Amino acid sequence: MKHFQNNNERLKVLMVEHHSPGNRYVLELAREMKNECDLTIFCDMRNNLQEPGICWKRRFYNGGKGKAAAILDYGRTLVELEHEIRTGHYDVLHIQSFKKASAEMKLYEQTRKYYRLLVMTVHNVLPHEPAPGDTELYGRFYRACDLLIVHNDASKQDLKDKFNIPDEKIRVIPRGLYTTYSVDENARDNDERVHFLNFGRIRPYKGVDILLKAISLMDEKDRARCRFVIRGEQYPKLDPTDYAALIREYGIGDCVEFDNTRVPEEEIPKLIGNADFLLFPYRKIYGSGVLLMSYTYGVPVVASDVPTFVEGTDNGKAGILFASEDPEAMKDALLKAMDTTSEQREDYRAAIRKIVDERHNWKTTARSTVGAFREMLGGAPASERADLKAIEQLLTECAESNYDAFAQNGHADPGHNGPYGCTDTPVRNTAHWLITYAHLWKTTGEERYKTLALRFAQYLLGEQAKSRSGAVACVESGASDHLNGLIGQAWVIEALVYAYETFGGEEYLDCAVSIFRSQCFDEMTGFWKRVEPDGTELDYDYTLNHQVWFALSGLMLLRHREDEQIRRETKTHLKRLRKEYFGIHSSGLIRHFGAMKRPRKDFLSLYAKQYVKYAGLRLKVFKPRKVDILIQEEGYHLFELFGYAHIKALKPAYKLFDRKDFQKALAYDSDADTLNRRLGIAKPGTMNKYAYGYNSPAFEVPFIDLMFHGEVEEEKILTLLEKQKELCYNPETKSMERHNADPATLTARLYELVCYCDRCRG
Numbered sequence: 179m180k181h182f183q184n185n186n187e188r189l190k191v192l193m194v195e196h197h198s199p200g201n202r203y204v205l206e207l208a209r210e211m212k213n214e215c216d217l218t219i220f221c222d223m224r225n226n227l228q229e230p231g232i233c234w235k236r237r238f239y240n241g242g243k244g245k246a247a248a249i250l251d252y253g254r255t256l257v258e259l260e261h262e263i264r265t266g267h268y269d270v271l272h273i274q275s276f277k278k279a280s281a282e283m284k285l286y287e288q289t290r291k292y293y294r295l296l297v298m299t300v301h302n303v304l305p306h307e308p309a310p311g312d313t314e315l316y317g318r319f320y321r322a323c324d325l326l327i328v329h330n331d332a333s334k335q336d337l338k339d340k341f342n343i344p345d346e347k348i349r350v351i352p353r354g355l356y357t358t359y360s361v362d363e364n365a366r367d368n369d370e371r372v373h374f375l376n377f378g379r380i381r382p383y384k385g386v387d388i389l390l391k392a393i394s395l396m397d398e399k400d401r402a403r404c405r406f407v408i409r410g411e412q413y414p415k416l417d418p419t420d421y422a423a424l425i426r427e428y429g430i431g432d433c434v435e436f437d438n439t440r441v442p443e444e445e446i447p448k449l450i451g452n453a454d455f456l457l458f459p460y461r462k463i464y465g466s467g468v469l470l471m472s473y474t475y476g477v478p479v480v481a482s483d484v485p486t487f488v489e490g491t492d493n494g495k496a497g498i499l500f501a502s503e504d505p506e507a508m509k510d511a512l513l514k515a516m517d518t519t520s521e522q523r524e525d526y527r528a529a530i531r532k533i534v535d536e537r538h539n540w541k542t543t544a545r546s547t548v549g550a551f552r553e554m555l556g557g558a559p560a561s562e563r564a565d566l567k568a569i570e571q572l573l574t575e576c577a578e579s580n581y582d583a584f585a586q587n588g589h590a591d592p593g594h595n596g597p598y599g600c601t602d603t604p605v606r607n608t609a610h611w612l613i614t615y616a617h618l619w620k621t622t623g624e625e626r627y628k629t630l631a632l633r634f635a636q637y638l639l640g641e642q643a644k645s646r647s648g649a650v651a652c653v654e655s656g657a658s659d660h661l662n663g664l665i666g667q668a669w670v671i672e673a674l675v676y677a678y679e680t681f682g683g684e685e686y687l688d689c690a691v692s693i694f695r696s697q698c699f700d701e702m703t704g705f706w707k708r709v710e711p712d713g714t715e716l717d718y719d720y721t722l723n724h725q726v727w728f729a730l731s732g733l734m735l736l737r738h739r740e741d742e743q744i745r746r747e748t749k750t751h752l753k754r755l756r757k758e759y760f761g762i763h764s765s766g767l768i769r770h771f772g773a774m775k776r777p778r779k780d781f782l783s784l785y786a787k788q789y790v791k792y793a794g795l796r797l798k799v800f801k802p803r804k805v806d807i808l809i810q811e812e813g814y815h816l817f818e819l820f821g822y823a824h825i826k827a828l829k830p831a832y833k834l835f836d837r838k839d840f841q842k843a844l845a846y847d848s849d850a851d852t853l854n855r856r857l858g859i860a861k862p863g864t865m866n867k868y869a870y871g872y873n874s875p876a877f878e879v880p881f882i883d884l885m886f887h888g889e890v891e892e893e894k895i896l897t898l899l900e901k902q903k904e905l906c907y908n909p910e911t912k913s914m915e916r917h918n919a920d921p922a923t924l925t926a927r928l929y930e931l932v933c934y935c936d937r938c939r940g
Contacts, residue, residue, distance in 0.1 A: 188827075213680070354543045483501060495529035576928055599919070
């Protein structure tokens with residue numbers, strides 16, 4: 179079975195949300211969506227959030243200016259938004275809100291060819307106070323969208339009834355429960371009365387006047403048993419009603435506390451925590467964030483029986499419902515609430531917990547959202563993929579077999595750099611395993627995986643802190659440096675960035691940046707020179723894939739940190755790589771040391787050594803297995819492409835990938851049979867020691883094919899995986915300990931499969 183890249187790659191999503199950072203819904207959703215896709219949020223200029231794993235584009239006009247300046251500023255916003263859409267290569271454009279609907283809708287429709295899927299989360303089917311023409315305006319845009327997301331069945335039915343939207347274009351995805359609010363355990367005051375709270379922005383549709391009328395219908399004795407708090411910002415242009423005057427007119431000031439100003443964030447826990455019931459006398463509503471806020475605190479509700487609340491309370495199990503727009507019915511509901519026993523209130527709280535567990539989980543919301551994107555694009559769910567199941571079963575088996583020892587040591591077992599026989603520190607393999615355990619935590623939710631991954635991250639921080647230069651010691655002895663070349667540093671940066679993207683923690687990025695900056699860049703050659711942990715400067719790392727991986731680590735950092743030095747160095751190297759350093763043999767085999775066509779004096783020695791080796795092999799003066807250069811290149815070919823596949827994921831328009839020689843390199847090992855014959859796997863004694871025993875095709879081909887070939891053959895991946903297990907895997911010890919020089923490192927390199935799994939899942 180073939181799986182196509184445009185259906186199974188990690189989707190690139192641009193979310194437009196002008197309310198951020200004030201919109202908690204978007205923040206909560208984004209925290210989980212970042213694990214399912216590559217997420218960029220085009221948001222308010224005042225947004226100072228630093229949520230890891232999310233690319234923030236702080237561009238939206240934020241108001242507070244004169245009319246002319248506001249128009250100019252908003253026009254600038256639209257120009258920048260259009261540029262982002264045109265140049266961002268996004269799969270999905272996901273609209274959360276409009277600042278000016280007519281202008282933005284037109285922009286999204288005009289840029290339609292620059293993205294694959296237009297999605298809108300319909301928080302309100304129509305604005306709360308619709309203007310003339312809004313029904314036609316919104317209906318036209320809804321029909322132009324590929325997918326509409328709503329939070330309840332009532333909104334879905336409204337879309338179908340009002341705008342004739344087909345059922346298959348609508349997905350009901352309940353929103354998660356707010357986690358950014360904390361409960362104030364000391365919120366309750368000494369007042370013995372029953373406390374009712376009406377909270378949130380005051381608008382006519384929310385029915386505050388209905389509530390006040392219902393209170394006025396209560397007799398004096400009942401009013402003495404309760405206290406009503408009405409808090410929320412009121413905008414006179416949207417709701418000119420003088421509620422304070424109504425309270426005086428009804429003579430209910432003895433039990434009603436009214437404040438129509440904004441509630442500071444820090445007051446919310448005490449305000450809701452002090453309430454026995456939250457009140458929702460709404461005339462209409464499509465979805466209520468305040469209802470979920472009440473569920474955050476386990477507070478039952480008294481709500482009108484509009485469809486959203488009937489559905490949201492599980493038909494009244496989370497509180498008491500009454501006939502909407504009927505003050506008399508609301509009065510009866512209030513009296514019923516006042517007479518509830520402690521057992522009845524506990525039943526309400528139990529119902530709330532059940533509703534939350536079944537419907538309101540942000541991880542589920544995010545996965546359902548990205549799953550809906552993928553479904554509309556025609557992708558098969560990751561859970562149904564036989565190759566992913568086989569890969570993640572292998573990852574889990576090996577992770578479990580090492581867990582206890584790793585947990586006891588606080589780091590992974592050191593290897594000795596595969597066939598090179600160096601004495602390694604635990605740093606390299608700990609970096610690899612950090613990624614594997616972090617991935618397993620994301621897919622299983624098992625906290626012990628997270629705990630171990632975070633311990634490994636702290637271990638890397640501790641090892642880097644010992645350094646004078648900022649570099650990390652990956653090798654103790656037996657090599658030309660203690661770095662494992664530039665690639666040793668790149669692998670640590672890769673792991674720290676993954677930790678940051680998964681768990682947050684600016685200290686991981688700080689450490690990764692320090693490691694990158696420790697190496698000395700030469701502007702003339704576009705190469706980095708090696709700098710030891712003790713500060714000793716060495717010559718260039720001539721192995722081209724080491725230079726490429728180090729540049730790649732810079733691209734990883736630039737996703738989350740704007741750093742002019744990293745950007746300049748990375749850009750310069752990639753430019754020189756594209757123009758002169760990438761090289762292949764006539765067969766398509768990638769040259770391990772690149773193509774130094776016009777060597778400076780710095781490269782003359784390397785150039786001469788390469789020439790002698792290649793010439794000697796062609797003339798049969800040297801035996802390939804003794805000199806190793808061609809055997810090495812055969813074994814490293816896929817690893818070279820694996821690094822370029824990562825660059826493709828971060829820099830898809832990189833022009834090197836369009837060159838004929840690069841395309842020839844991609845075609846070199848295009849099928850499993852040819853690959854295996856070339857690597858000599860018929861007998862362990864003839865097997866290329868740099869391939870399945872070190873740079874495993876089974877670990878690297880899936881991601882290469884996904885990124886470069888536009889499709890992934892499930893059978894091919896399974897064949898390579900079975901061949902890897904047949905050659906190297908011991909099912910009893912759950913380790914890659916057969917027919918290779920370094921079982922600890924080969925098993926750790928299973929982590930290379932994580933990028934494929936992440937991209938397919940998200």
